[in-house]
Amino acid sequence: EVQLVESGGGLVQPGGSLRLSCAASGFTFSTYWMSWVRQAPGKGLEWLGKIKEDGSEKYYPDSVKGRFTISRDNAKNSLFLQMNSLRDEDTAVYYCARPSGYCGAGYGSCFPFDSWGQGTLVTVSS
Amino acid sequence: DIVMTQSPDSLAVSLGERATINCKSSQSVLYSSNNKNYLAWYQQKPGQPPKLLISWASTRESGVPDRFSGSGSGTDFTLTISSLQAEDVAVYYCQQYYNSLPLTFGGGTKVEIK
Numbered sequence: 262e263v264q265l266v267e268s269g270g271g272l273v274q275p276g277g278s279l280r281l282s283c284a285a286s287g288f289t290f291s292t293y294w295m296s297w298v299r300q301a302p303g304k305g306l307e308w309l310g311k312i313k314e315d316g317s318e319k320y321y322p323d324s325v326k327g328r329f330t331i332s333r334d335n336a337k338n339s340l341f342l343q344m345n346s347l348r349d350e351d352t353a354v355y356y357c358a359r360p361s362g363y364c365g366a367g368y369g370s371c372f373p374f375d376s377w378g379q380g381t382l383v384t385v386s387s
Numbered sequence: 388d389i390v391m392t393q394s395p396d397s398l399a400v401s402l403g404e405r406a407t408i409n410c411k412s413s414q415s416v417l418y419s420s421n422n423k424n425y426l427a428w429y430q431q432k433p434g435q436p437p438k439l440l441i442s443w444a445s446t447r448e449s450g451v452p453d454r455f456s457g458s459g460s461g462t463d464f465t466l467t468i469s470s471l472q473a474e475d476v477a478v479y480y481c482q483q484y485y486n487s488l489p490l491t492f493g494g495g496t497k498v499e500i501k
Contacts, residue, residue: 296490306429306437306480308490322489356436364487369418371487373427375448377436 263287263376265357270381277347277385283340283357283378291315291335294364296374297342299353309342309355311364320366347385354380389414389483393493399501406468408496410481415461418485425485428457428466431495432477440479441466468498476500 269281283295297309310321312331319331330343340357356379362372390413400406416425424444429437439448441457444464454469468475481493 305495306482306492308492311487311490320488360484361439361442364484366488368486369420369423369425371425371484371490373439373442373482373484374429374437375439375442377438380436 263359265359265376265378267355267357267378267381270355270383272384272386273347274387275348275385278343278345279347279383281342281344281355281381281383283342285338285340285357285359288359288376290333290338293359295331295333295340296358296360296364297329297331297340298356298358298374298377299351300356300380301350301353304353307353312340313365318366344383347383349385352383352385354382356380388489389416389486389491391481391483391491391493393479393481393496395496396494397497397499399499400468400471401501402473403470404501406471406475406498408466408479408481408498410459410464410466410493412462412464412483414486416483416485417461424460424464425483426457426459426464427482427484428455429480429482430475430477431480437480471498471500473500 264286266284296311332341358374359376360372361375364371392411426444428441431437445457478495
């Protein structure tokens with residue numbers, strides 16, 4: 262059974278940093294692109310970026326580019342999200358997500374997310 | 388970016404009745420090379436992560452009841468719940484994965500019991 266378990270959320274002051282982790286099990290982690298998605302309270306879903314199977318490629322939307330960094334440790338079946346210069350509007354539940362197949366860059370090269378973690382809540386507040 | 392627009396924002400349907408949710412993309416998500424629509428539907432219940440219901444616009448995931456169906460092509464898509472059950476109360480999201488940079492979701496449609 263595929264399992265994704267996020268951790269590392271909590272209360273952080275504006276301008277602060279936080280590192281989230283996602284522990285993966287039940288599948289060959291090193292063969293999947295992985296993504297982070299967040300959901301602000303009462304709001305919709307926002308994709309935060311993805312990382313290639315071997316970590317050699319990473320992509321982010323403009324909204325978080327330069328502030329958020331995705332990394333992975335395939336030996337430990339773990340995915341990470343380093344968040345810097347946090348703002349009030351970064352308050353959200355953060356999910357790691359696995360596509361059902363390949364999800365590279367470009368057009369027609371991706372699959373939808375068939376596995377999600379339960380999420381970890383990040384609250385940015387003074 | 389491909390913008391996904393869902394309608395309505397919310398709807399209330401009687402048990403056993405049909406619920407219809409629309410999703411429109413700002414650009415076609417039909418890939419001509421394989422004739423597939425890169426459109427997914429997710430269901431999210433309170434306090435839970437999203438659950439993939441339908442991929443490729445109309446392919447139900449394993450275990451998803453057949454009262455859920457997806458249709459449409461190009462830029463216009465529909466999720467239909469043919470006979471609403473109490474356990475279907477949730478927020479439903481569409482997502483395009485045709486252009487993966489960035490991946491984008493619709494704003495969500497809340498389905499309630501009338």
